[in-house]
Amino acid sequence: MQKALPIIIFLLSLSGCWNYDTKDTSTGEVEIIDGHTLPPDPGEAGKETLLGIDSNNDGVRDDLERYIYHRFNGxxxxxxxxxxxxxxxRAVQEILVDPEHAWENKTxxxxxxxxxxxxxxxxxxxPENIAYKIYDADFKDRAFNTDVRVDAYFKYQESLGGHTFTAGSSTLDKCDVDIDQLDE
Known part of the structure; x- marks a missing residue:
């Protein structure tokens, strides 16, 4: 056990190295990224319910919003x-509300x-990397970060089984905001 303790301590110290939420907001300090005031980190309270905490009512859970702003920055x-x-x-939140009826509710x-x-x-x-991923495995792990959320996602997937989908268009009008005007 004495030999294992330094290894455990070392591994625990590394566990925070890939965490995008590096700022401690427990002090009540306001954090702003690109002019956006981040909601406070909900901590474990954000995992207590299926929909989590969305204190600024923007449709994105606070923990996921913080992750997004930290990850997609600079x-x-x-x-x-x-x-x-x-x-x-926002789409994740919509499907979690009633995953068994995603087809009927068109979520x-x-x-x-x-x-x-x-x-x-x-x-x-x-275009040189058409398989480029914005919401990769790490992102999805954050979006579906509790057993209840994973179960709801599976129910969402099951509810869509047997239905036919059209490919649709990949045009700017599918974006909630005009992304072509961002980063200018």
Missing amino acids: YEHAAKERAIALQYG FESMHKSGSCKFYYTKKYK
């Missing part, structure tokens, strides 16, 4: 990618629209 096209990620975050359309916006961006700004 590089070319960051604002564009952030807008797409926020649109996906799947917000997820589809988000994907079309991302594909529009990828074709226009990343």
Whole structure:
């Protein structure tokens, strides 16, 4: 056990190295990124319910919003990618509300629209890397970060089984905001 303790301590110290939420907001300090005031970190309280906490009522859970603003910051096209990620975050919230009736309630359309916006961006700004991922495994791990949310996502997927979808268009109008005007 004495040999394992230093290794455990070392591994625990590394666990924070890939965390995009590096700022401690427990002091009540206001954090602003690109002119946007971030909501406070909800901590574990944000995982207590299916929909989590959305203190600023923007349609994105506070923990996911904070992650998005920290991750998509400080590089070319960051604002564009952030807008797409926020649109996906709102779509995630919509499908979690009533995942068993995604087809009947047409909540799947917000997820589809988000994907079309991302594909529009990828074709226009990343043509050399058409498989470019904005909401990759890390992002999805953050979006579906509790067992209840993962279960709801599976129910959402199951509710769409057997239905036919059209490919739709990957045009700017699928984006909630005009991403072409961002990062200018």
